[in-house]
Amino acid sequence: MEVKRVSIRQAKKRIKEDPELSKMLVRSGWRDIALDLDGDGKADVAFSSDSLGRKIDTIAFDLSGSGEYNLYLHDFDGNGIPDTVCLVDDDSEEQVVAFGGEVELGFIKLGVKVADLIIAENFLNNELGISLKDLSDYLKLNAAIMLQELQKRDDAEGIMKVYYYLNDAGTYYIATMDGNKPRVRPFGTLLLDNEKLYIQTGPSKDVAKQIDANPFVEICACMGDTWLRVSTELVKDDNHDVKVKMLNKMPSLKAMYSADDDSMQMYYMKDAKAVFSSFTSEPQTVEF
Ligand SMILES: Cc1cc2nc3c(=O)[nH]c(=O)nc-3n(C[C@H](O)[C@H](O)[C@H](O)COP(=O)(O)O)c2cc1C
Numbered sequence: 001m002e003v004k005r006v007s008i009r010q011a012k013k014r015i016k017e018d019p020e021l022s023k024m025l026v027r028s029g030w031r032d033i034a035l036d037l038d039g040d041g042k043a044d045v046a047f048s049s050d051s052l053g054r055k056i057d058t059i060a061f062d063l064s065g066s067g068e069y070n071l072y073l074h075d076f077d078g079n080g081i082p083d084t085v086c087l088v089d090d091d092s093e094e095q096v097v098a099f100g101g102e103v104e105l106g107f108i109k110l111g112v113k114v115a116d117l118i119i120a121e122n123f124l125n126n127e128l129g130i131s132l133k134d135l136s137d138y139l140k141l142n143a144a145i146m147l148q149e150l151q152k153r154d155d156a157e158g159i160m161k162v163y164y165y166l167n168d169a170g171t172y173y174i175a176t177m178d179g180n181k182p183r184v185r186p187f188g189t190l191l192l193d194n195e196k197l198y199i200q201t202g203p204s205k206d207v208a209k210q211i212d213a214n215p216f217v218e219i220c221a222c223m224g225d226t227w228l229r230v231s232t233e234l235v236k237d238d239n240h241d242v243k244v245k246m247l248n249k250m251p252s253l254k255a256m257y258s259a260d261d262d263s264m265q266m267y268y269m270k271d272a273k274a275v276f277s278s279f280t281s282e283p284q285t286v287e288f
Helices: 008-017 019-024 114-118 121-128 132-141 143-155 158-169 206-213 240-249 251-255
Strands: 025-028 032-035 045-049 056-061 071-074 084-088 094-098 172-178 181-187 191-193 196-201 216-223 226-237 265-278 284-287
Touching: 008 019, 008 032, 008 045, 019 025, 143 158, 158 191, 158 196, 158 216, 158 226, 158 265, 158 284, 172 206, 181 206, 191 240, 196 206, 196 226, 196 240, 240 251, 240 265
Parallel strands: none
Antiparallel strands: 025 032, 032 045, 045 056, 056 071, 071 084, 084 094, 172 181, 172 216, 191 196, 196 265, 216 226, 226 265, 265 284
16 A cells, blocks of 8 residues: 655645635644544544654554544554554554554454545645555455464564564664763664664764764663663674665665675674553563
């Protein structure tokens, strides 16, 4: 499914130009807009952008007519394909039901209120390049894979558990030491290969220089009310195959990096201690 990404500003302009869509607009924030498709006064679909108010990266649907969004499609890596699909189930517990950088996955129950969504088809189609049929087929077809993925996360232990968490979180924050001062920045590259968990950067970046000077780093990621902290040493790995696998897992990196020159630096985690925490349960420690 090819999706043309637009900004909230462009979407607002489009809505303003169309009297039918204008009537449906029930919220117009600087980062999000919501439409009431069936005229019941409640928003049925919302579009929101990243925190900088740029391209739309999340589409939320109210499939049940409850007035609450219960299906979210997130496109974290900006490739136009939703890489996380979240269902908020009947008990209002958010459940992430599909994951993965470039993995196309879906959700089983779409179709509950497709009739309402049809009204939005023009908007979705023209502005975002998604047809509702594509969206619904795409989600339904992949339901089985999605459920398997969920099961894998439930069953995961050790390094796999850490991999799934960081991968599903999409962005993690990595802290290094710059002399005696801490530095932290967002990262998203992640590869599990041969029982090793890799991250990637460019050797010319300050972060790489800091890791070279002191390879002990901490990584932190969070999802909902859970968080993960990994304390680890990073070890350089210049293996060509690993670089190729990294680029294939996250093809958007290919615009900046190549496995055939010195533009990529891969590191794997050694003697890592990962602590999973939440507000509601005891911390769980994994070492790998
Ligand atoms: C969501 C997100 C993910 C990122 N992932 C990476 C990454 O995996 N590797 C990388 O080198 N830079 C990544 N960056 C860019 C770095 O955060 C940025 O280059 C940062 O300035 C590097 O740290 P430094 O300035 O201390 O060298 C990412 C940025 C964002 C916003």
